[in-house]
Every structure is written in C-alpha cells, then in structure tokens.
Amino acid sequence: MPTYYFETFGCQMNVADSELLASALSSRGYDEALSSNDADLVVVNTCSVRQHAEDRALSHITQIAAHKRQGKTNQTIWVIGCMAERKGETIAAQIPGVNRVIGARNFETFLMELDAYLEPAETTLLSTNQNQGIGKFVPIMRGCNNFCAYCIVPHVRGPEISLPTAAIEESIWSFIESGAKEITLLGQNVNSYRDGDIDFSGLLARLHDIPGLSRIRFTTSHPKDCSEKLVKTIAGLPKVCKHFHLPVQSGSDKILRVMNRKYTRDDYMRVIDAVLRHIPDADITTDAMVGFPGETEADFLDTLSLFNRVRFTTAFMFIYSKRDNTAAAAMDDSVSIEEKKQRLKTLIDTQTAITKQRYQACVGTSLSVLFTARQEEGDKMWMGQDNGCKRVLVSCNEPLAGMILPIRALRSSGMTIVGERE
Numbered sequence: 023m024p025t026y027y028f029e030t031f032g033c034q035m036n037v038a039d040s041e042l043l044a045s046a047l048s049s050r051g052y053d054e055a056l057s058s059n060d061a062d063l064v065v066v067n068t069c070s071v072r073q074h075a076e077d078r079a080l081s082h083i084t085q086i087a088a089h090k091r092q093g094k095t096n097q098t099i100w101v102i103g104c105m106a107e108r109k110g111e112t113i114a115a116q117i118p119g120v121n122r123v124i125g126a127r128n129f130e131t132f133l134m135e136l137d138a139y140l141e142p143a144e145t146t147l148l149s150t151n152q153n154q155g156i157g158k159f160v161p162i163m164r165g166c167n168n169f170c171a172y173c174i175v176p177h178v179r180g181p182e183i184s185l186p187t188a189a190i191e192e193s194i195w196s197f198i199e200s201g202a203k204e205i206t207l208l209g210q211n212v213n214s215y216r217d218g219d220i221d222f223s224g225l226l227a228r229l230h231d232i233p234g235l236s237r238i239r240f241t242t243s244h245p246k247d248c249s250e251k252l253v254k255t256i257a258g259l260p261k262v263c264k265h266f267h268l269p270v271q272s273g274s275d276k277i278l279r280v281m282n283r284k285y286t287r288d289d290y291m292r293v294i295d296a297v298l299r300h301i302p303d304a305d306i307t308t309d310a311m312v313g314f315p316g317e318t319e320a321d322f323l324d325t326l327s328l329f330n331r332v333r334f335t336t337a338f339m340f341i342y343s344k345r346d347n348t349a350a351a352a353m354d355d356s357v358s359i360e361e362k363k364q365r366l367k368t369l370i371d372t373q374t375a376i377t378k379q380r381y382q383a384c385v386g387t388s389l390s391v392l393f394t395a396r397q398e399e400g401d402k403m404w405m406g407q408d409n410g411c412k413r414v415l416v417s418c419n420e421p422l423a424g425m426i427l428p429i430r431a432l433r434s435s436g437m438t439i440v441g442e443r444e
C-alpha cells in the first residue's frame with residue numbers, strides 16, 4: 023500500500039483540515055506512515071500567524087526535502103495551508119524537492135489534486151475507521167472578516183463563511199459512529215456563526231440533542247460578539263463545556279482601537295462579568311500580545327492589570343510579529359526587541375503564578391472528567407479534561423477512554439491536576 027504522512031503546524035483549524043485530508047487518503051487506499059522518511063506522500067500543513075511559525079515550517083520542509091534528495095527520490099512533498107497561500111510557488115522554487123504548493127483558500131482543490139495524483143496508483147474506495155478518537159475538531163466556519171490590524175488570517179484564509187448546519191451535523195454523526203464523545207466546534211469567531219435563522223446559540227442547542235454526544239467545546243470566541251444571550255444558552259446546556267477562550271490581545275483602549283478589535287477594555291470586562299454571573303466556575307482563557315506598534319509602558323501596564331483582575335485560568339502570550347500586507351505592517355514599530363522580551367517575561371511570570379493558584383484551588387474538589395487516552399502507551403495513567411479546560415491525570419488499570427467520571431482532585435503539578443476516582 024502507498025503511504026502518507028502529515029506534518030501539521032498552526033491552530034486547531036489546521037489540525038482539523040489535516041485529519042479530514044488524511045481520512046480522504048485512507049479511503050483512497052493509503053496507509054499512514056510512521057514518519058515522514060518512510061512515506062510516499064508527505065503533506066506539510068503550514069501556519070503564517072507569526073514569523074516564528076513560518077520559520078519552523080520552512081526549516082522542517084527543508085529537512086524533509088534534503089532527506090528526499092539524498093535517497094528516496096520518488097517521494098512526493100506537498101506544502102498546504104496558510105503559508106502555502108501567502109508564499110505560493112516561491113516555496114517550491116526555494117526548496118528543490120517540493121512538488122506542489124496548495125494554499126489554504128484552495129482547500130477544495132486539494133481533494134481534486136489528490137484524485138489526479140492518485141490516478142496511476144490504487145484508487146479503490148475503502149471504508150476505514152480513520153476517524154477514531156474520543157475528541158474531534160469540527161470546523162463550523164472558514165475564513166475571517168475582522169481584519170485585526172496585526173493579523174494575517176483574513177488574508178490567507180479569505181472571507182468568513184459559515185458551513186451549513188446540516189453538514190456540521192452530518193460530520194458529527196459520522197464521528198460519533200466511529201467512537202467520538204466530544205466535539206470542538208472551530209472558527210476564528212464562532213460567535214458570528216449564522217446559517218439562515220440559526221445563530222451560534224441555535225447551533226449549540228441543535229447539536230446538544232445529538233444522541234451519543236457527551237460534550238461540546240468551541241473556540242474561538244471574539245469578545246465583540248459574545249452576547250449575554252449566548253452565555254445564558256451555554257449555562258443552560260449541560261453538554262456544553264464551561265470554557266470560554268476570549269482573546270483580549272491588550273488591556274489598553276488605545277491599542278485595542280489601533281488593533282481594530284472593536285471593543286474597549288470595559289466592554290471586555292462586561293463580557294467576563296456576564297460569563298461569571300451565569301457560570302461562576304467557568305474557565306476563562308485568553309490570548310494577548312506585547313509590543314504592538316505604539317505600545318507604551320503604560321499600555322503594557324494596562325494589559326498586566328487586566329490579567330491581574332480577570333485571573334485567567336491560562337493564557338497564550340506572544341510578542342507582536344509584523345506580517346506583510348496587514349494594516350499594522352505600515353505602523354511605526356518603535357518598541358525595542360529587548361523591551362518586548364521584558365514585557366513578555368513579566369506577563370508570562372504574572373500569568374504563570376495565577377495559573378498555579380487556579381489549579382491549586384481545585385485541589386479537594388470534585389471534577390467531572392472525560393478521559394481520552396493513556397498518557398503513554400501501556401501506561402496506567404489516564405489523561406482527561408474536566409468540564410472546563412483543565413488537564414487531569416488518574417492512575418487506573420482498567421480502560422477509561424470515553425468515560426466521564428467524577429474525580430477527586432488530589433494535587434496539582436504545574437498545569438495538570440492529579441486525581442482519583444470517587
């Protein structure tokens with residue numbers, strides 16, 4: 023059998039795309055290889071969100087191509103995703119050995135290309151169980167219309183499109199058939215989902231009725247569209263996990279305005295208050311960046327004070343990275359790199375202490391945990407997640423995959439809770 027290997031960078035959207043394409047390959051008679059070295063077809067799914075993400079993907083592709091040139095010359099290398107969209111054929115020109123570059127906007131093309139590529143090979147349609155897994159990502163929208171000043175995503179993924187509710191339901195049914203218990207609905211801004219009369223609240227209510235589905239997660243929520251109605255809907259739907267990922271980006275009104283985020287610090291705090299009023303034990307997480315063009319020390323201190331006030335469960339924190347052709351690329355990037363690094367360190371140190379305290383505060387309480395897999399194969403530690411976003415480990419000889427169990431939290435180590443069955 024011919025074999026494939028996927029190397030995926032970037033966000034969960036890319037992970038979902040890779041999984042979908044991998045199952046398309048399986049249904050066409052392909053087997054998954056153990057490493058890129060052994061595969062007939064290597065697909066690298068790339069990210070462009072920060073320079074660092076592009077550098078990592080490029081160095082990886084360079085390595086794979088060098089290995090191919092040294093020996094296995096008949097290997098096929100495809101580069102897909104967001105950097106493929108941004109850089110296009112220059113990737114193939116720069117790295118000899120890359121056969122095809124297919125950008126994120128041409129996702130549909132990929133399957134056609136696949137069939138054309140496979141023609142001489144085996145094209146038997148096999149039914150496979152490729153989609154096994156307790157948790158599955160389900161894109162409910164593609165693209166983004168928000169054009170935050172720093173962000174490449176609308177440029178590489180195109181305008182926002184909501185997928186039809188019926189198609190979303192169909193993919194969830196098929197995941198459940200192959201053993202999934204939890205789905206994570208994906209979009210750059212899930213709160214703006216709309217298919218006819220069905221908005222995001224409506225979608226959650228519909229999906230809640232699917233038999234066999236235990237849990238529903240969703241990400242990302244744009245603070246400007248996270249309404250109290252949505253929060254109330256979520257509070258009333260037991261299968262929907264109580265985790266809100268609400269990227270704030272900055273705590274300074276001046277910076278939020280230049281970023282084109284369309285909310286103020288006060289608006290953001292009102293969203294947080296609404297979440298906590300209806301769901302007091304919700305996990306709230308965020309993304310933020312330091313060193314956006316024009317960010318003064320006072321602006322940074324606003325971000326820091328917002329972090330101290332909200333006390334997020336966890337946060338992703340970045341140094342602003344200039345992306346060509348975005349609005350911010352034309353702004354005066356005056357903050358020195360030393361300053362940016364110092365601000366990032368201060369923010370990370372602050373958040374790390376808060377995260378530790380939040381995890382510690384769970385010790386002694388009972389958590390409802392969905393178990394997904396063993397920590398390592400053959401290991402008796404099982405990994406799961408509580409009803410918010412916390413990772414939980416439990417030692418157990420029996421298989422726990424797919425079960426939701428009440429767990430007593432015994433201790434916390436960093437960003438993991440260790441517990442036992444109640």
Ligand code: SAH
Pocket residue numbers: 071072172173174175209210211242244269271309310311340341342343344345
């Ligand atoms: N759609 C999501 C985020 C997508 S990108 C939202 O609207 O929040 C994920 C995170 O990467 C962003 O939240 C932001 O914090 C960060 N990010 C995006 N562009 C960036 C850039 N140019 N430099 C640094 N961080 C960036």
Ligand code: SF4
Pocket residue numbers: 166167168169170173174175176210211244
């Ligand atoms: Fe980027 Fe803003 Fe769209 Fe998120 S909402 S993907 S940060 S443009």
Ligand code: F3S
Pocket residue numbers: 031032033034035036068069070071103104174175178179
């Ligand atoms: Fe995701 Fe990176 Fe593209 S964050 S949408 S893979 S630019």
